Amino acid sequence: MKMPKKHLASTLCAALLGLTTGLTASAAGDAGPTTGRVELPPEIQAMPVVNAELTSPPYVPPAITRDHAARVIVNLEVTEVEGRMADGTTYTFWTYGSTVPGSFIRIREGDVVEFHLNNHPSSKLPHNIDLHAVTGAGGGAASSFTAPGHSSQFTFKALNPGLFVYHCATAPVPMHVSNGMYGLILVEPIGGLPPVDREYYVMQGDFYTQNNYGAPGLQTFDMAKSIDERPTYIVFNGSVGSLVGDNALTAEVGETVRLYFGVGGPNITSSFHVIGEIFDTIYPEAALANPQQNVQTTMVPAGGATVVDFKVDVPGTFILVDHSLSRAFNKGALGMLKVTGESDRVIYSGKEIDSVYLGAQSEAGTTAHKRENELQAKIAAEIKNNPTIANLTKEVQIERGKQVYMQLCFACHMPDGKGLPKVFPGLADSDYLLADNDRAIRVVVKGLTGPIKVNGENFNSAMPAQSQLSDEDVANVVTYILNEWGNDGGSVTVDDVRRVKSESN
């Protein structure tokens, strides 16, 4: 075998870096001692070559009709993109194929897969892929470790049929997975699965953001919540409402539906259930040789999957949930299957049973929620434009701010706002304070260290950032100090606080 290019380059680098030759194979980023293109035996080279058709969730590529193995080429692109997490909330997802979960891959037992992982040039990070369908160390992880703007190739043979999770396995792995880097690959058994009328692709994942569920704007990953396994969101297909309303799955009465359901995690196991349906056939843990009948709820581990088949006998909206219900009700783990057609009142007489689980995420809820938000916005605008109410609001802020002040600030700035000479500047009638409301906010949220001059007196000390205060607390306490002790400095709002907080420095 001639020396592969890649190996040469890495040897060169290693030599230049003064590394021992024992390290060069590893420096090339490949598993084990061998790198470079695999030399396939003639009978495999003779197999037909097909390009895998990939689909975005909730869709699944068509069933495989060929009755022989093939060489399948898979091209998967890694991207880091801002997308919708919930209405008004966005998140920078790391993806396979720009969707969460990533593209669905469908191959057949015995196929030899040539896998290409392409990391988009705009990516900040290296990524890789560990496919649970791969038999081999790392599941492809080491072989597919790819810097931004590069691409990697490796080959594997699909030895075992099943529905397998794939995911990114680059450190820190929980962050890569919780940013959306997972998907499913189906290895059809020889002879295929029993035919059904409709197939869909759904995956559950947990997300960790620094702000609470539903907080507006671009959200930031929260490492502490991730390590403590306290997700902010637990959702199907990457966002709240991804399978609701116009995006709901659909079927017609009398059809059989198959769901390929997986859990990306990184941490939370699912109690997967479809409200108002019983799984006629289920392949527990996606072991395709061992189906069971008539199951209500099935446990799907993080990094695991299941296949469920059921016939829809009556029309209505059937709700997909994680039956650990706080997740469905409070964190987003909810989807819909809308079945249309003739009702059969002997099987079921009417009145849907799912409303109790829907909350604000049902279609009716969504409409009502929107309407309520509009009305709330109108009320807020009215209040803003009404001077009497605005003054009353300010008075409420002052009262609340006083409580914050008397718990926290008084220790240094003194209850009478006069501070301590030479040590802590006073706030009463302070030219420094009253000159700039934004600066006042900034001092509270970011702290202030170093020399300042207040009413002609020099101070040089340090005030820590009061990061334990909520935005509302900050607005209230600043409004309080701007209006107490004879000060007449107007008022600041929660929006002002957020604006100041979002400044880059």
Next chain:
Amino acid sequence: MSPQFRLGAPRWSLLGAIVLALTLGGVARGNTAGMTFVSAGVYAPLFTGPEDPDEIPVPSFFIDTQPVTNGDYLTFVQANPQWRRSQVSPIFADESYLKHWAGDLELGRLAPADSPIVHVSWFTARAYARWLGKRLPTTAEWERTAAVGYDGPDGKNDVELSGDIYRWFASPTLAVIPTANNARPNYLGVKGLFGYIWEWVADFSTSMVTGESRGDSGLDRDLFCSAGSVGAKETNDYAAFMRMALRSSLKANNNTSSLGFRCARDAD
């Protein structure tokens, strides 16, 4: 304050400066303008084997207070034609070298003169540093510089710093990287370590090792799945893991849209 992070007055002397000049082989170019002195201390590697010490000593050094900019780099390629985009050998820089520039000697709108340079390889970054009589910082030096907080010598619990780091990951890559001139300096007065670009280090390709090779288990494999945390002491420093992962994904002729560098030099 832990002793190793105490930042006393610079201890180099005239004699030291002469020794420095001699060790650089008489290279008299360059000075320490735009650099800051970092006193001798220790670095705790993220990955260690059972035989390795928990901390390794880091002699004092100078480091640039800001990343090298497009403008700086333009001066370099003007003076060194062999490092221009059209001239460089693919052995030293792959095809995306300086691809955000408008031309060989033209920055263009995607590369403002005062923004950090990106799309440079380890070889080209090292050539730049040598041209100035400097060198690339080691991992230990870079991490030691980045380990301080905004307001104190230990950044481990600096929530504002970690907030800024994670905010960078939470925002999509910008087509034009902003200048780090206005970045908030850390306790050492160094700007732009986080939130703008990644940075090359001299020994990037040793990221996953600390000297001992573990049989046939590939070094990179230690990164993957939970194996990534075997041997790692600070498993909850995700930002450090990401830097390690990036470094070990690179080859020395790679360029990426968010990878630049700054220079260092010996102090004494």
